[in-house]
Structure formats: C-alpha cells, structure tokens
Amino acid sequence: MENAGKDAMKQSGLGKLASVALLATLLGGCLQPLHAPQLGNTGVSSSRLSEVVVDRIDGYLGYALKSELDFLLSASGAPTRNGRYLLKVKTQQSKASSILDARTGLSQSASVQVEAVYVLTDQQQSSKIVASGKTFASASFDRTQLRYGNLRAERDAEERVGKALAERLRIILATALSGYGNAGAAPELSPPDPDAPARNPGDEG
DSSP: OHHHHHHHHHHHHHHHHHHHHHHHHHHHTTOOOTTOSBOTTSOOBHHHHTTEEEOOOOHHHHHHHHHHHHHHHOSSSSOOSSOSEEEEEEEEEEEEEEEEOTTTOOEEEEEEEEEEEEEEEEGGGTTEEEEEEEEEEEEEEEOOSOHHHHHHHHHHHHHHHHHHHHHHHHHHHHHHHHHTTTSSSOOOOOOOOTTSOOOOTTOOO
16 A cells, blocks of 8 residues: 555656646747847847948947947847948037036036937948938036046946947837838938937937
C-alpha cells in the first residue's frame, strides 16, 4: 500500500510537470521578445533603420546628436557606414534666460532651444528625398556666478537636447520608412524651408 501511494504521488507530480510544460509551449507562441526587431506600431523593422547613415553634424550639440542617433538607429549601436539611406541634419541653436536675480540682475536659469532641419534621402534612388522637415527640442539649466560651472551646465543641457532630438528623429524616420516603397510610387518631396516653423513628430506631413 505504501509503495502504491508513492507511485500515485509520482504520477501526480509528473502530470503537473507535463501540464506546466504544455502551458509554457502554448504561451511561447504568443509572447514576443522584449528586444524584437519591431518598433511600436510604425511597421518598420530595426534592420531598416540600421540602413540609415547619419551624416556629420556640426558643433558640440551636433556631435551629441549624431552619437545618440547612431546608437538608436543601429542594431549594434555602432555607426552605419554603408547604408541605403543618408540622413543630413542642421541645427540652429538659441539661448534664453528665464529667471532673473532681483539683487544682481543676473539670470539664475536659462534654456537651450534647438531647431533641427533634417533630410533623409535614398541613395539607391538617385538621392530621392524620403522625408524632410524640421523639429525642435529644448532643455533648461541653472546658472551661477561660476563661469566654468555655467559652461558645464550648458553642455549638459545640450547633451539632453541632443538625446531628445534623436528620439524625435527616430520616430520621424521610422514613420517615413514604414510607408516608403510599400504602396506605389511615393510622392516627390522637396528640401524643408529653413524659415518654416518646427513641428512635433507626426506633424511633418
């Protein structure tokens, strides 16, 4: 009787393990890896974004922006060297003071405001423009009476703006590439007007 009870317990345990294994198998077909090569609902794969070569961008802000774009667009995190698409970006930067010290008349905080004009071209189609427009980002920083401290704080703000712009441009590029070449001939685009107002991602048209 004792052996029969042990055998029944073993069979029950094996049955539970089989049920767990079956459940895991069924769920495995429904789950998607966290780092799957699909970007939200844009319908463009990360492999297509990794075909974007980011051209040199002038200035310290441009360096920070390009570095972040290379990281976000490339599946490996390294800059793409020989991709199908070429992204050119030009930035226009301004600085504004927001809070003044009533005693000294000096600004206590300021903001870095940047507009970025971008053009994405298809190098396999005679540099046909895939997307073009203008977007923007800004970041604030505290100011003190220490000159080098202010320079460091402003550089930090530029780095934050670079990351924000890179995220916006990534969304714009993913949206543009998701519909490019899928439904007949894409409309001919023109380079953006540098004097036109910047717009949020998704409003570029």
